[in-house]
Amino acid sequence: MSEPLAQQQKVLEQAVACALDAAKALGLDGAEVAIHKQQGLSVSTRGGEVETVEFNKDGALGISVYREGAKGNASTSDLSEEAIRAAVKAAATIAAQTTADRFNGLADADRMPSSLPELDLYHPESFTPEQGAELASRCEAAAMAADPRIVTSDGASFNSHEGIKVYGNSHGFIGSYASSRHSLSCVVIGQDEQGMERDYDYTVARRFQDLASPEQVGRQAGLDTAARLSARKIGTCQVPVLFSADQATGLLGHLVGAISGASLYRDASFLKDSLDTQLFPEWFSIEENPHLAMALASAPFDGEGVATQARDIVRDGVLKSYLLTAYSARRLGMTNTGHAGGIYNWQVKRNGGDLAAMLKQMGTGLYVTELMGQGVNGVTGDYSRGAAGFWVENGEIQYPVHEITIAGNLKQMYRSMVAIGSDVDPRHSLQTGPILLDTMKIAGN
DSSP: OOHHHHHHHHHHHHHHHHHHHHHHHTTOSEEEEEEEEEEEEEEEEETTEEEEEEEEEEOOEEEEEEETTEEEEEEESOOSHHHHHHHHHHHHHHHHHSOOOTTOSOOOGGGSOSSOOOOOOOOOOOOOHHHHHHHHHHHHHHHHHSOTTEEEEEEEEEEEEEEEEEEEETTSOEEEEEEEEEEEEEEEEEEETTEEEEEEEEEEESSGGGSOOHHHHHHHHHHHHHHTTTOBOOOOEEEEEEEOHHHHHHHHHHHHHHTBHHHHHTTOOTTTTOTTSBOSOTTOOEEEOTTOTTOTTOOSBOTTSOBOOOEEEEETTEEOOOBOOHHHHHHHTSOOOSOTTOOOOEEEOOOSOOHHHHHHHHOSEEEEEEEESOOBOTTTOEEEEEEEEEEEETTEEEEEEEEEEEEEEHHHHHHTEEEEOSOOOTTSSEEOOOEEEEEEEEEOO
């Protein structure tokens, strides 16, 4: 950690402490304060020409105070002592006007971490706009050269950001950590006699040197776009469906919403009262690992200061944990799981081979590479979404398909998983390989 960063962390921690002292002086029951100071560069190009250059440096101090079950919020980007005290007073005034809720309040003091693990999340780089533009332009050039049917670029973008997150509450806990994130993406359009198609690729990592090269990203975007050309419609049928690793992440992402505390206490989840029940095949498991070094979804504590910890989300097909914050845990009469702010490096157990092997295992069916629309009912689990991908016969891709709808029910879909492939997409907080379902309804011609 560089000295300037250490100094900046100290300044932010002092601002948080100032706010907590101000809350204490007002005689409030509790207070929590957070700030995420971020800065970075974003450069986009189109057709090899610079389109936008953005520098950002932002981050406001957010303050929540509690008095007799009532909650008030305020924020300030001015970190002077006078401005901080004024913001705390404003939050207290708001709390005095709001309705009390007995479930409000800080997470329990014994859930705060006694020490913070070193997660190696901070790998900043200094780029000029010219360097960012060069990376994006190289990405575009590689995409355009990938196939003669690629006719135009819809743009490439390079981003490099770093930030410091500080959280403190009136239990006496103040914690902070720094992180960085770099990314590169490209979108291109292809055309043949049957029409136009678009696709993209991207890479993201904590360390710049861990990104795929601009040439790799661009070429993959071009190849994926070209592969979609001359897409056909298929007839209505019921066949096995293989979700690409990227789309499989979204399929399991519906599990995240369904087992989140807010959905559960609002009776808005198809998985209410499903803890310790069999939802998946016995070979299926999901582990959460918040402390993986350099991982994109690692954190030492959650948005309420609760220490993150490794846990089984699903073990041997059985749901072992909900995702609860302090508020939702109290509403449900359960234990806070430290999930204020999201999930942390979900790793899904694989039992299948690479993509070629998964296609062979499917035999004849649909390989889904794109999903469209929001046709998922979180209350019932009913699932119906527009899709595009490839028709597969005898384990071999035959041709691209589009303008179809796939339908089912998430409970049934989760139970009907046949295999999960080894080709994991590392770019998500939920990491899985392609997922093969034994059958789904396909609505086509």
